[in-house]
Amino acid sequence: MAYAALDYFAIDELFTHEERLIRDTVRELVTTRILPGIGKHWSAGTFPHELVPVFGELGLLGPSLTGYGCAGISPTGYGLICQELERGDSGIRSFCSVQGSLVMYPIWAYGSEAQKQRYLPGMAAGKIIGCFGLTEPDFGSNPSGMLTTATRVPGGYRLRGTKRWITNGSVAQVALVWAKLEGKVHGFLVPTTTPGFTATDIHGKWSLRASVTSELHLDECEVGEDALLPGVSGMRGPLSCLSQARFGICYGAVGAAMSCYDEALSYAKDRVQFSKPIAGYQLVQQKLVDMVQEITKAQLLCLRLGRLKEADKLQPGQVSLTKRNNVAMARDIARDARDILGANGVTDEYQCGRHMLNLESVYTYEGTHDIHTLVVGQDVTGMAAFDS
Ligand SMILES: Cc1cc2nc3c(=O)[nH]c(=O)nc-3n(C[C@H](O)[C@H](O)[C@H](O)COP(=O)(O)OP(=O)(O)OC[C@H]3O[C@@H](n4cnc5c(N)ncnc54)[C@H](O)[C@@H]3O)c2cc1C
Numbered sequence: 603m604a605y606a607a608l609d610y611f612a613i614d615e616l617f618t619h620e621e622r623l624i625r626d627t628v629r630e631l632v633t634t635r636i637l638p639g640i641g642k643h644w645s646a647g648t649f650p651h652e653l654v655p656v657f658g659e660l661g662l663l664g665p666s667l668t669g670y671g672c673a674g675i676s677p678t679g680y681g682l683i684c685q686e687l688e689r690g691d692s693g694i695r696s697f698c699s700v701q702g703s704l705v706m707y708p709i710w711a712y713g714s715e716a717q718k719q720r721y722l723p724g725m726a727a728g729k730i731i732g733c734f735g736l737t738e739p740d741f742g743s744n745p746s747g748m749l750t751t752a753t754r755v756p757g758g759y760r761l762r763g764t765k766r767w768i769t770n771g772s773v774a775q776v777a778l779v780w781a782k783l784e785g786k787v788h789g790f791l792v793p794t795t796t797p798g799f800t801a802t803d804i805h806g807k808w809s810l811r812a813s814v815t816s817e818l819h820l821d822e823c824e825v826g827e828d829a830l831l832p833g834v835s836g837m838r839g840p841l842s843c844l845s846q847a848r849f850g851i852c853y854g855a856v857g858a859a860m861s862c863y864d865e866a867l868s869y870a871k872d873r874v875q876f877s878k879p880i881a882g883y884q885l886v887q888q889k890l891v892d893m894v895q896e897i898t899k900a901q902l903l904c905l906r907l908g909r910l911k912e913a914d915k916l917q918p919g920q921v922s923l924t925k926r927n928n929v930a931m932a933r934d935i936a937r938d939a940r941d942i943l944g945a946n947g948v949t950d951e952y953q954c955g956r957h958m959l960n961l962e963s964v965y966t967y968e969g970t971h972d973i974h975t976l977v978v979g980q981d982v983t984g985m986a987a988f989d990s
Contacts, residue, residue, distance in 0.1 A: 603868050605689075607632060608860050610898045616905055621679045627660065630684035636690035636939030641950045643812040644691065647805065649773065653694070658728030662687075662698055670722035672706070678908030679831040681853035685904070688854035689861040690958035695854040700769045701725060703847035707733030708789060711842070712833030713828025717791060721776060725733065733774035733801075735765035735818050736840050740898050742767075743973050744989065745780070746837050750820065752790060753784040759783065761790060761798075764819055767967070772801040779820065780821075780840050789839050798823030809963040823980035824977035845918050848968050852907055852924040856900045858961060859932040862939035862954045863893040869943050869952075880942070889938045898933065900928045919981035926974040933961040 605796045606800055607629070615624065635656065643650050657663050659671035666680040680702075688695040706725050709717055724730035750763025761781055771777070777792045777799070792799055801816045831839065867890055870881035880886045903924045910916040936958035940947035966970050973988070978985045 604775075605629070605861075606864055606868075608863055608894060608897055609901075610894050611902070613898075613901050613905060616677070617678065617682070621682055623678060624675060624679045625682040625686060628683050629661065629689070631656070631660065632686055632690040636687075636694060638961045640694070640791075640812060641956070644693075644956055645811070645950055647807070647811045649693065649697065651773070654697075654728040656728075656730065657698060658726065661726070662702075663726050664702040664710070664722070667702070667706060667710045667722070668727075670710070670718055671726040672710075672722065673726075676908070676921045677849065677911040678905070681850060681904055681908050683855035684854040685852035685860075688857035689774070689796040690755045690857075691812050691956065692854065692858060692964050693810045695770050695850070696810060696856070696963075697812050699847045699850045699854070700734055701732055703850055704734035704843050705776070708778060708831060708834070708839065708843050709791070712789065712839065714832050716828060717831070721791070730776060731770055731774045732776050732778060733768050733770040733816070733818075734775050734840075734843065735768050735779040736767060736844075739764060739766045739817075743970060745840065746787070747987075748780065748782060748787070749781065750781040752788065754783075755824060758824060758830065759790065760790065761820040761825065762824040763792075764817060766817045767804070768801070768818050770814055771818050772803050773814050774801070777801075777818060779818070781820075783830075786835050787837055787839060788831045788835055790825055791831065792820070792823065792825055794827060796823055796825060807963075809959045809961075811959075823957075835859075835878050838887050843919075844968055845921050848921045849907065849916075849926045851964060851968055852900075852921065852928050853904050853921065855925075855932040855961070855964060856897060856929040858957045858959075859893070859900065859928075859935040862936045863890070864896060864958050865953050866890065866893070866939035866942040869946070873944070883919055883954055886942060888943060893935050893938065894961050896931045900924075900931050903927060917981075919978050922969065922974040922977040922981075925969065926971055926978070930965050930971055931959070931962065933965055936961055938955045 664671040668674040752759045779790045798821045800819045804815045873880045940952035976988045
């Protein structure tokens with residue numbers, strides 16, 4: 603069944619020609635190269651590595667960065683890439699978010715010229731894969747409490763600690779590890795072949811199964827002085843990267859929701875019960891209309907987010923509010939779509955069950971739903987309900 607992307611308010615007209623072109627290219631890629639095999643990868647718990655060079659060729663890795671082999675497209679264009687990739691699978695979008703927003707962006711923004719030359723062209727081409735090590739077993743929502751340390755040694759630094767839930771961890775050639783040096787958080791670019799660095803995969807996930815998630819062990823891992831990201835210190839470093847990645851998640855969640863809506867609508871038109879298609883019953887229509895309403899609102903939020911970012915006016919609270927809204931919206935829609943598909947909705951023949959489970963991770967990572975509530979709560983009241 604051909605994909606009919608929901609655009610109830612003709613938002614398409616508000617994108618530039620280039621943005622539509624990029625979006626349509628990725629839409630086609632998802633239809634022809636991702637969707638045919640994603641179910642098998644998800645069931646097997648494997649990541650489709652064969653797609654990485656394709657992402658590189660199409661300029662999907664770090665696409666809104668400039669120079670160093672990056673495409674330099676608009677933030678809205680980047681968002682639309684995330685939207686389309688997540689129509690395929692949240693794990694695929696996660697791969698690109700980590701690579702582009704969580705590793706390439708900090709190298710581009712805070713790295714030395716030598717670090718940029720060493721990593722960015724290869725990462726843009728998909729020849730070097732990166733991972734972002736912030737979360738630890740005992741520090742998730744409060745990463746500033748991290749226990750991982752860096753100490754100065756002759757010629758560089760020695761890293762000690764454990765990072766958990768790290769996307770791309772065991773397939774990366776470089777890990778951006780956040781560690782405390784003399785009590786202050788700094789980023790270190792650790793080649794994953796460095797002695798003392800190991801990555802073990804986390805198995806048994808029932809979410810984001812087509813994405814690699816690992817634990818990183820830094821056991822007396824010594825890196826050179828050139829590993830330190832020189833341009834940033836303190837929590838501003840990792841938090842600014844997360845803001846970039848959350849921007850993409852806001853759009854990505856819309857893509858997952860659009861996929862579920864499309865599937866539910868076409869299923870409801872075909873599925874006959876009590877002598878007519880279930881799409882003709884009021885209760886089913888209400889679910890479909892709720893989906894149209896919530897997706898449309900989320901699409902408009904994304905568009906505004908992109909334009910604010912382009913004007914350099916975007917505030918972190920606005921990103922938090924949109925991540926909070928859009929991911930919760932997509933999670934609800936995936937569940938309702940699964941309901942409309944009845945028993946068929948629990949099989950891997952359809953997309954919505956996979957989206958529903960994937961979105962549980964998206965709801966939790968990059969700041970949980972509730973943490974974003976507290977971030978916006980602090981923004982509007984001026985009072986912190988948590989230690990930020
Ligand atoms: C598949 C996957 C991939 C990931 N990839 C990465 C990655 O690449 N790099 C990385 O660094 N991390 C990654 N993460 C980790 C992710 O960012 C964390 O899981 C997230 O920050 C939440 O931390 P936690 O799991 O420790 O939950 P916790 O912080 O323990 O939170 C548990 C619950 O408590 C709530 N809570 C916590 N504090 C408060 C409070 N003050 N007030 C009210 N409620 C509170 C939370 O909202 C949540 O509901 C990934 C996670 C997953 C699942």
